[in-house]
Each structure stands twice: as structure tokens, then as C-alpha cells.
Amino acid sequence: MTNALRFPAADPDQAAKFFEAELAFEADPDDVYRDMQDNNTHGYVLVETRSAEAFAQARIPGAINLPYRDLPDQLDLDPNLVYICYCESFQCNAATKGALALARRGFKVKRLAGGITAWKSAGYPVDTDVQTLAGVSKVACHC
Template sequence: MTNALRFPASDPTAAAIFFAAELSLEADPDDVHRDMLDGNTSGYVLVETRSPEAFAKARIPGAINLPYRDLPEQLDLDPELVYICYCESFQCNAATKGALALAQRGYKVKRLAGGITAWQEAGYPVESDQLIGAGVSKVACHC
């Protein structure tokens, strides 16, 4: 028996349920970037969940900053929108913590796969409060 098949594959129905649930909780940077290029980001808002300092250094264009550590109980957000949270990378869980906090407050959420690191590695632009813009080379966590 191969290592890859040591545990048998799920029934197709179970697999479809699992993968649909996974996709309902995560957004792909490529899909978000395509939406931006098409000028169609209606229905969702990108949420940077790291610190204001990290947000100032590099952020995905159009994102808002809601640091997960400082989320108030009451937020003035549109309950009809989906909030796509991101942080530094897969090694950081600030997006998960931010998404959890927003979901606990009744908002619909997803997490951006790979965070801003995956975004930049794909060659997509970032904004910055500094004059380095797309020249930002490495994004640090700063959660």
C-alpha cells in the first residue's frame, strides 16, 4: 500500500461537503486580485488584522485596518458584507483571530489564504503610507 493511500479517500459526497465548507471560509489572493482588475469588489471588504504600524508599512489596496487585538465589541460595519481578513502569512494567525472576533460579533467572514506574503509573492501590488509603495520587499508580522 502507498503512503498516500494509507488512509482511504473519502466518499465523494463527504469530500464535496468538506471542500465546499473550506471554500466558504477562505478566499484566494488570485480571485481577489481578479476582482480588483475587473473593478468588482462589491460584496466584500478586505480587512488587515495586524497592527496599525504593519498596515502603514504595507497593505493590500483598499483594505481597512481592524487589528484583532483591539477590536471593540461594537463595530460600525455593514452586516451585509463579507469581511475577508488577512495578516502576514500562513505562519501568523492574526487573520484567524480577527475573523473569529468578527464572526462572534455577527459578521460574515473569510480568511485570505497566505496573507499579504502570498499576495506579494504572486506579484500583486501593495499600498504604503511611506513612499516605497510596491517596493516593499518583506512584510513583517507585527501583530
């Protein structure tokens, strides 16, 4: 028996339910970018969950900054929207922590797969605050 099939594949109905549930928790950078190109981002907001310094250095256009470490108990956010959280990359879990904090406050959330690293690797644009960055050293994850 092969290593890959040592554990049998799930029944197709179970697999469909599993993968559908998984997609309920993540958004794809390509889908978000296509929405931006179509001017159709209605229903969700991108949330950068890293620090304000990381947000100033590079962020996805239109994103808001809610650092997960500093989230207040009360947030002035629309409860009808979905908040798509992102951080640095798959190696960072600030988006997961931010999404958890927002979900615990009653908001609908997803996580952007791969974070801003996947976004930039795909060649998609980022915004920066050039004037804020004067004299600031490059920030890595800075969660």
C-alpha cells in the first residue's frame, strides 16, 4: 500500500461537507483581487491584524487595521459584514488570533489564505504610508 493511501479517502459526501466547511473559514487572495477589479467588495472588509507599523509599511488596498493584540471589547463595526483577517503569511497566526477575537465579539469572519505574503507573491498591489515610514526600519511580521 502507498503512504498516500495508508488512510483511505473519505466518502465523497463527507469530503464535500469537509471542504465546504473549510471554505467557510478562508478566502482566497485571487478571489479578493478579482472582486477589487470588478469593484465588488460589498459584504466584506479586509482586516490587517498586525501592528500599525506593519500596516503602514504594506497593506492590501482598502484594508483597515485592527491589531489583534489591541482589540477593544467594543468595536464600532457593522455586524452584517464579514471581516476577512490577514497577517504576514502562513507562518504567522495573527490573522487567526484576530479572527478569533472578532468572532468572540459576535462578528462573522474569514481568514485570507497566505496573508499579505501570498498577496504580494501574486503580484497584487499594496498601499503604504511613505511619510509614516521615514526613519523607520523595515518591519517583518511585527505581530
